[in-house]
Amino acid sequence: MATITVFKGDGIGPEITDAVLDILKAAGADLEFEVFRVGNQEYLENGALIPDAAFASFEKTKVLLKSPITTPIGKGFRSLNVTMREKYDLYANIRPAKSNSAVKTPFPDVDIVTFRENTEDLYVGKERWVDENTVIADKIITRRASERIIRDAFEYAVKQGRKKVTCVHKANILKMSDGLFLDIFNQVKAEYPTITAEDKIVDAVCMQLVMKPQQFDVMVMPNLYGDIVSDLTSGLIGGLGLLPSSNLGKDYAMFEAVHGSAPDIAGKGIANPTALLWSACMMLEHLQQKETAAKIRRAVDVVLAEGRETTPDIGGTGTTEGYKNAVIAHLN
Numbered sequence: 001m002a003t004i005t006v007f008k009g010d011g012i013g014p015e016i017t018d019a020v021l022d023i024l025k026a027a028g029a030d031l032e033f034e035v036f037r038v039g040n041q042e043y044l045e046n047g048a049l050i051p052d053a054a055f056a057s058f059e060k061t062k063v064l065l066k067s068p069i070t071t072p073i074g075k076g077f078r079s080l081n082v083t084m085r086e087k088y089d090l091y092a093n094i095r096p097a098k099s100n101s102a103v104k105t106p107f108p109d110v111d112i113v114t115f116r117e118n119t120e121d122l123y124v125g126k127e128r129w130v131d132e133n134t135v136i137a138d139k140i141i142t143r144r145a146s147e148r149i150i151r152d153a154f155e156y157a158v159k160q161g162r163k164k165v166t167c168v169h170k171a172n173i174l175k176m177s178d179g180l181f182l183d184i185f186n187q188v189k190a191e192y193p194t195i196t197a198e199d200k201i202v203d204a205v206c207m208q209l210v211m212k213p214q215q216f217d218v219m220v221m222p223n224l225y226g227d228i229v230s231d232l233t234s235g236l237i238g239g240l241g242l243l244p245s246s247n248l249g250k251d252y253a254m255f256e257a258v259h260g261s262a263p264d265i266a267g268k269g270i271a272n273p274t275a276l277l278w279s280a281c282m283m284l285e286h287l288q289q290k291e292t293a294a295k296i297r298r299a300v301d302v303v304l305a306e307g308r309e310t311t312p313d314i315g316g317t318g319t320t321e322g323y324k325n326a327v328i329a330h331l332n
């Protein structure tokens with residue numbers, strides 16, 4: 001029996017977490033849960049966004065299922081997500097976007113996995129005023145961080161029987177920083193002769209993704225492009241409610257939906273728990289509980305195909321609770 005840490009988060013976080021935990025239990029996942037409330041509400045009541053006991057739990061279990069946390073824009077706190085990724089060196093953010101035949105989009109055959117470097121680039125958050133009208137932000141690209149994410153992308157391609165890895169960059173303008181990332185890509189690709197390797201400039205990639213996304217397979221890129229491009233891939237498959245992710249490091253693993261706390265629908269009972277549920281499936285696979293993950297994925301496919309209990313973000317009229325019950329009813 002594995003013990004995992006669960007962060008409940010803000011906005012729709014508690015609603016979708018409860019639904020996902022109920023499904024995991026009903027599916028017979030061999031898990032024990034240490035559940036913590038984190039985020040704004042926790043801060044207002046107890047003075048810390050993440051209680052010490054929640055950090056301690058993650059440091060013990062090494063596996064975290066995390067729901068979204070509200071990040072105030074501009075002044076205020078540094079993003080808790082960025083903090084978690086740095087503190088636990090969760091350097092590989094893996095975001096699989098796959099079309100589902102039951103969710104109608106103009107693109108029925110998307111199957112793209114984004115490998116986003118998760119610890120540096122502009123997200124190191126080093127911004128400073130140099131005069132009253134000018135701000136400078138540091139973009140950090142290192143050989144170590146670039147090499148390990150690029151290598152992970154190729155290793156994944158080999159293990160999963162994928163054909164191609166695309167490096168996404170802006171090295172035509174950022175000749176030193178993205179230039180280093182691209183140089184390392186070109187070095188590493190030589191070790192993987194069975195995988196087609198190509199590189200493309202990020203603006204061209206965005207255009208090609210909305211014209212002909214089928215051409216992309218595995219993509220690897222620095223932090224900022226990965227954040228933006230992977231949200232774009234979620235739009236191709238039906239929206240943020242369907243995009244899961246893992247954040248992996250050498251010692252720790254964190255699984256979360258790509259979307260945020262969706263304050264516009266919080267408390268209305270209509271949040272789509274699929275992205276967090278598929279993140280939980282990635283977690284089960286990471287924990288070698290692959291049959292349980294497959295069982296949940298099959299049930300989700302049926303519920304999406306039936307369409308009776310799907311939530312409004314993907315065109316349905318259902319509720320979080322109804323969706324959860326339908327998934328549980330189809331577990332077999």
Ligand code: NAI
Binds near residue numbers: 241265272274
């Ligand atoms: P968001 O992802 O929360 O919402 C964007 C739109 O997608 C909204 O219309 C929302 O209703 C919809 N949406 C998102 N997830 C959904 C779901 N599961 N079911 C149905 N509809 C869903 O992005 P937004 O509004 O920019 O950010 C809100 C807050 O979340 C901000 O404070 C932001 O910093 C934070 N955030 C946190 C993340 C995390 O904890 N991993 C990731 C992204 C944003």
